[in-house]
Structure formats: C-alpha cells, structure tokens
Amino acid sequence: MRDQTMKPETKSDVPARRIFLRDVTRGVACAGAAAGAAGLLAATASATAEPAAAPAAPAQAGTPASFPTADYDWTKHRWAFAVDATKCIGCLRCVEACKRENHVALDAHHFRTWVERYAYVDGGEKPLIDSMPDKENIAAAGSETVYRFANKYRDSKVDKAFFVPKLCNHCTHPACVQVCPTGATYKTKDGFVLIDHDYCIGCQYCVQACPYGARFFNHAKGVTDKCTWCYHRVTKGLQPACVEVCPVGARMFSDLNDEESIVSRFIRDNRVQVLKPETGNAPNVYYVGLDKEVS
Amino acid sequence: MPKHIARLVLLMVAFIVIAVAAKAFFTRDSFYRYGHYRADSVPAIAGMATSFQTPKACISCHGARHAEWSGSVHKTVICEVCHGAAPDHPEKLKVVIPADTMRLCSQCHEQMPGRPKSSILQIDLRKHFPDAGQCIACHNPHSPKLPAAAVAVDRKSADAAVAACTACHGANGVSTNDAWPNLAGQNAAYIARALGAFKTGGRANETMGPMAQTLADGDVANVAAYFSSLPCRTTGSGHAKGIAAQGKSVARQCIACHGTGGRPVNSAWPSLAGQNPAYLEASLTAFKEGQRANVFMTPAAGALSAQDISNVAAYFAELNCSARFQ
Numbered sequence: 364m365r366d367q368t369m370k371p372e373t374k375s376d377v378p379a380r381r382i383f384l385r386d387v388t389r390g391v392a393c394a395g396a397a398a399g400a401a402g403l404l405a406a407t408a409s410a411t412a413e414p415a416a417a418p419a420a421p422a423q424a425g426t427p428a429s430f431p432t433a434d435y436d437w438t439k440h441r442w443a444f445a446v447d448a449t450k451c452i453g454c455l456r457c458v459e460a461c462k463r464e465n466h467v468a469l470d471a472h473h474f475r476t477w478v479e480r481y482a483y484v485d486g487g488e489k490p491l492i493d494s495m496p497d498k499e500n501i502a503a504a505g506s507e508t509v510y511r512f513a514n515k516y517r518d519s520k521v522d523k524a525f526f527v528p529k530l531c532n533h534c535t536h537p538a539c540v541q542v543c544p545t546g547a548t549y550k551t552k553d554g555f556v557l558i559d560h561d562y563c564i565g566c567q568y569c570v571q572a573c574p575y576g577a578r579f580f581n582h583a584k585g586v587t588d589k590c591t592w593c594y595h596r597v598t599k600g601l602q603p604a605c606v607e608v609c610p611v612g613a614r615m616f617s618d619l620n621d622e623e624s625i626v627s628r629f630i631r632d633n634r635v636q637v638l639k640p641e642t643g644n645a646p647n648v649y650y651v652g653l654d655k656e657v658s
Numbered sequence: 659m660p661k662h663i664a665r666l667v668l669l670m671v672a673f674i675v676i677a678v679a680a681k682a683f684f685t686r687d688s689f690y691r692y693g694h695y696r697a698d699s700v701p702a703i704a705g706m707a708t709s710f711q712t713p714k715a716c717i718s719c720h721g722a723r724h725a726e727w728s729g730s731v732h733k734t735v736i737c738e739v740c741h742g743a744a745p746d747h748p749e750k751l752k753v754v755i756p757a758d759t760m761r762l763c764s765q766c767h768e769q770m771p772g773r774p775k776s777s778i779l780q781i782d783l784r785k786h787f788p789d790a791g792q793c794i795a796c797h798n799p800h801s802p803k804l805p806a807a808a809v810a811v812d813r814k815s816a817d818a819a820v821a822a823c824t825a826c827h828g829a830n831g832v833s834t835n836d837a838w839p840n841l842a843g844q845n846a847a848y849i850a851r852a853l854g855a856f857k858t859g860g861r862a863n864e865t866m867g868p869m870a871q872t873l874a875d876g877d878v879a880n881v882a883a884y885f886s887s888l889p890c891r892t893t894g895s896g897h898a899k900g901i902a903a904q905g906k907s908v909a910r911q912c913i914a915c916h917g918t919g920g921r922p923v924n925s926a927w928p929s930l931a932g933q934n935p936a937y938l939e940a941s942l943t944a945f946k947e948g949q950r951a952n953v954f955m956t957p958a959a960g961a962l963s964a965q966d967i968s969n970v971a972a973y974f975a976e977l978n979c980s981a982r983f984q
Contacts, residue, residue, distance in 0.1 A: 430700070431701035431703075431704045449776075450777045451774075452773045452778050454765050454766040460710060464708065480772055481772075482772060512770065516770075516771045516772070517769075517770070524771040524772030525772050546689065546695045552692070557699070559699035561699065562696055594703050595703060595707070595708060596710075598704040601712065604710045607712060608710070608735075608738065611734065611778060612734065613777075
C-alpha cells in the first residue's frame with residue numbers, strides 16, 4: 364500500500380514492465396533530442412510518460428491554498444472504498460441511486476456501478492452469473508429504468524449464491540490513465556481517478572485498458588464515463604450516493620488517513636481482497652466475502 | 659554550408675517552431691499545474707450539483723416522521739431510497755409517495771437465494787399474507803415492526819404506566835364515557851400502533867398526544883399487552899344513534915379487513931365488535947373530514963354519508979366482542 368504522504372511514485376511502487384517501458388520511452392526521447400528534434404519528440408514523450416513522473420509545477424501565485432475547493436484540500440485525504448459482499452442483499456438501491464445522482468443513461472447497458480449475482484445451482488461447479496442487463500432481470504423490473512433481480516433460483520437447488528457490487532476501483536496505478544492519449548483521465552492527489560469530459564476525445568482506449576470493465580462510453584455526450592466515487596459529494600463532506608442509500612451497510616467509504624475510519628477498520632479487522640491484483644493496477648476497492656470465481 | 663542543407667535546417671527549425679507554438683496554443687493554462695491533465699477540471703467536477711440530499715434535509719419540515727423513522731429498524735434506509743432523490747423539493751418537486759408498496763418492499767424483503775438472512779428479514783411472497791395486497795395494510799413503512807401481540811406483561815411497570823390511562827379508559831379497560839374507546843380485549847398491536855402514532859404526532863389528539871409522549875417504548879408495549887389481556891365487554895348495544903340493521907349492508911365493505919364479527923384477522927387492525935358507538939362514529943367522521951388520515955380508511959369513510967356512519971357504528975357496537983376469533 365502506498366505511503367500516507369502523497370509523495371511521487373518511487374520505482375519500487377511501479378510494476379517492472381511499466382518501469383521498462385518508461386525508461387525506453389525516455390531513452391528514445393533523449394536520442395531524439397540529441398538528433399535535433401527535441402521539442403517535437405519531448406511532446407510525444409511527456410504524453411506517454413507516467414503522469415506522476417511529470418514534474419508538478421509549483422503552485423502559481425494567486426492559486427488558493429486549498430484545492431480543489433475552499434473547504435476541501437485534496438492533499439489531506441486518501442480515500443478508499445470497501446464492500447462487504449456477505450451483507451449485500453442485491454436490492455440494487457445503489458444502482459438506481461448512482462444513476463440518478465450522476466445522470467447516467469436510464470437503460471440496462473450503461474452503469475457506473477452494478478451488482479452481479481453468482482449462483483451455484485443444481486450441483487454445478489461453475490457459478491451462473493447474471494446482472495441487470497439479463498433479460499429475466501429486465502422483465503422482473505418491468506422496465507429498463509428501474510432495476511431488480513428476478514427471483515429465478517427460487518425453486519432450484521442452490522448450493523451457494525451471493526451478490527457482488529462492483530464499481531471503479533480508483534486504482535493506484537490505473538492502466539486507463541496510462542493509455543489516455545490526451546490527458547483527459549487522471550489520478551487526483553486524494554485517490555480518485557477522474558475524467559475531464561472537455562479533453563476526452565472518445566477514443567475508448569481506456570475502456571479497453573480497464574481490466575474491471577468499469578468504464579463505458581457515454582453515447583449521449585460522446586465521451587468515456589465511469590464512477591467518480593461521487594467526487595462532487597465527497598468534496599462537500601457527503602458520502603457517495605451508493606453508500607448513502609445502502610440499507611445494509613454493504614458499501615463503505617472513508618479516508619484512510621483516519622485510522623479509525625470505517626474502511627481503515629474494515630481493512631484492519633478483515634482478511635480483505637481486491638479484484639485482479641495480478642494486473643498490477645493496485646485497486647482501492649477492498650472486498651470481503653467473494654470466492655475464487657469472482658474477478 | 660551547401661544551399662540544400664541550409665534549406666533543410668531552415669525547414670526543420672520552422673517545423674519545430676510551429677510544433678512548439680501549436681502545443682503552447684492548444685494546451686490549456688492549467689494543464690500541467692498538477693500533472694498531465696487540466697487542473698481546472700478537478701474543481702469543475704467537485705462543483706457539480708448533488709441529487710441526494712440525505713435525511714438531514716428532511717428533518718426541518720418532517721420532524722415527526724423523522725423521529726418515527728429514526729427510532730425504527732428502517733433507520734438505515736434513508737428517506738430518498740423510497741421517496742426518490744429530491745434536489746428540488748419542496749420548491750419545484752413533489753416527492754414520490756410510493757403507490758405499489760408490495761413491489762417496493764419486496765425489492766429488499768423478498769426471500770431470495772443469495773440474500774443473506776443476517777442482513778435482512780425476508781418473506782416468501784407466496785406465503786406471507788398473499789391476499790393482503792399492499793404491505794402498508796399492516797406495516798407502517800416508517801416504523802415497520804409490528805409489536806408482538808403476545809408481549810409478556812411486565813406487571814410492575816405496566817401498572818405504573820396504565821394508571822394514567824384508567825381515569826378515562828376505566829380500570830378494567832371499559833371506558834367511563836361513550837365517546838372514548840374501550841381498550842379491554844383490543845388487539846395489542848393496534849393499541850401499540852395507535853400510541854406510537856399519538857407519540858409522534860401522526861395522529862393528532864389534544865389529550866392522547868401528551869399522554870403518549872410520556873410513555874417509553876417499553877411502556878407502550880406493556881400498556882398495549884395489559885389492556886389486550888383484559889376480558890372485553892360489549893358496551894355498545896342499546897344506546898346507538900343509528901340503526902344496526904341498516905348498518906349491516908354498509909358494513910360489508912368493512913369486514914374484508916375488520917372481520918365478519920368485527921374481529922380482524924390481523925392484529926395490527928382494530929377490533930370493532932362491541933365498541934362504543936359514539937367513538938366509532940367520531941372516528942369515521944374524523945377520517946371522512948380529514949382530521950385522521952389512513953390510506954384505507956380515508957377513502958372508505960369518505961364514501962359514507964353521515965347516516966351510513968351512524969348506522970355502521972351501531973352495527974359494530976351490537977356485535978358480541980367475546981365471540982370466537984373469526
């Protein structure tokens with residue numbers, strides 16, 4: 364886990380592959396500069412280099428001491444999300460709340476957060492997995508603007524079943540940020556991965572780079588979209604909408620800089636896991652209650 | 659320097675100058691301030707308007723409801739889960755009062771494989787009162803737990819709490835005045851629900867409001883169980899204004915819930931058999947005229963004429979409250 368002070372990345376934090384690629388990119392840039400095309404090639408190199416590797420410019424004169432808002436200083440926080448899947452009841456209040464809070468298209472194909480159901484039915488070794496776009500679930504909801512899990516395993520022999528809420532992991536080393544050609548998506552100092560919709564050109568490299576399928580294309584705006592952990596709420600001192608509405612406390616969100624906050628305690632008191640740790644993205648959504656089939 | 663090399667160098671310099679100028683021109687001012695992104699987009703995202711307001715926004719106007727809700731098992735379900743996000747309420751937007759509570763409540767409470775029993779109370783929709791229609795027929799969504807009908811009476815604390823009630827409702831639960839209800843043998847869950855409503859102001863009454871407010875939650879259960887355990891007395895017969903025989907036809911629409919003998923199937927609804935007719939009449943009139951509100955009783959009473967109300971009150975007053983549970 365990363366140090367509490369938001370120092371720039373050191374080599375040991377970063378996967379070896381990325382260090383190699385970064386060094387190669389820099390080498391090419393230097394060689395190019397030596398050849399006399401420094402300006403042009405440096406521009407390319409800085410576009411491909413790690414964002415944190417770019418020197419942070421000193422705060423300009425006139426920049427307010429607290430950024431991004433007067434009441435909220437992003438250097439003082441380090442947010443993380445936790446999901447206790449053993450509590451989740453699959454009521455999908457989080458999914459509906461997210462759509463309404465963030466004005467996501469009301470259909471069964473665009474989600475900033477969603478819930479998957481894993482069910483081992485009739486002695487099967489592999490779980491049956493379904494989520495809101497499933498036809499039966501749309502039929503149970505009666506419309507694509509509201510969401511509901513059909514009670515379809517009611518009369519089956521179910522060996523094990525559980526619900527898994529999913530959302531953007533706001534990774535410490537986000538692959539989506541690395542591939543963005545325009546600098547439209549970035550990692551903030553307080554731990555969020557955000558998208559600048561003014562700079563996004565809608566190329567969807569990031570959609571493909573994300574190993575969690577957390578990003579989708581916002582067809583109305585022509586840009587990529589994803590969960591922001593409700594940055595606009597958190598910076599106002601509120602909880603993300605999905606956390607706010609969860610009736611059973613399966614979703615938790617807090618500042619890891621506070622050692623007694625709910626997620627700090629959750630990570631300390633439970634054997635937590637993250638999704639797909641092998642991809643090296645270092646996700647920041649901590650789970651309890653998954654099994655090996657969940658990824 | 660040969661001419662063609664000079665031209666080439668000139669071309670390259672021109673190209674570099676154009677590239678650097680273009681980059682400077684097209685890159686927004688705040689772009690490299692904190693990294694390889696536009697710093698100004700961070701406050702822009704942070705400044706977006708919120709939709710969900712949280713219960714803190716509701717308490718200033720809906721204090722009584724808030725008190726009822728925050729003391730119940732539903733306190734983890736915030737207002738906007740059922741009533742919808744209300745960023746423009748009350749100026750522009752009326753919040754949703756859910757019509758289909760069966761659908762709404764079963765979203766969380768339907769028994770389903772994978773839904774952990776430790777998280778939430780679950781019901782089998784095919785077995786749990788499949789004919790009741792709406793959940794709010796029995797459950798108050800803001801405080802859904804029905805007081806157990808058979809709460810063991812804690813005699814000692816019940817006696818203390820009950821003392822205040824007996825002045826009007828009688829030591830044996832039979833009222834001293836025709837306008838007040840008998841409590842003896844009344845369903846405990848109904849008494850508790852009524853006291854809860856008086857306590858939070860959901861049901862307004864100058865006398866009962868302050869009296870109920872002095873009761874602790876445990877006292878409410880004890881008082882309810884105490885009066886429920888007393889033998890009921892049919893006091894209504896003989897002195898009703900209306901004509902019981904004519905009330906029988908009106909009563910047909912009541913018995914679906916209140917039972918053929920005036921004894922309801924569900925303990926959350928009041929028993930009417932043998933109740934004081936003046937009290938029944940006053941209650942129906944209060945529903946009709948809007949002093950009392952209830953999703954079922956308001957429209958039911960609204961459809962009745964004053965004469966119908968007298969007659970139906972007389973009909974239920976005549977019924978024997980000790981007849982076997984229907």
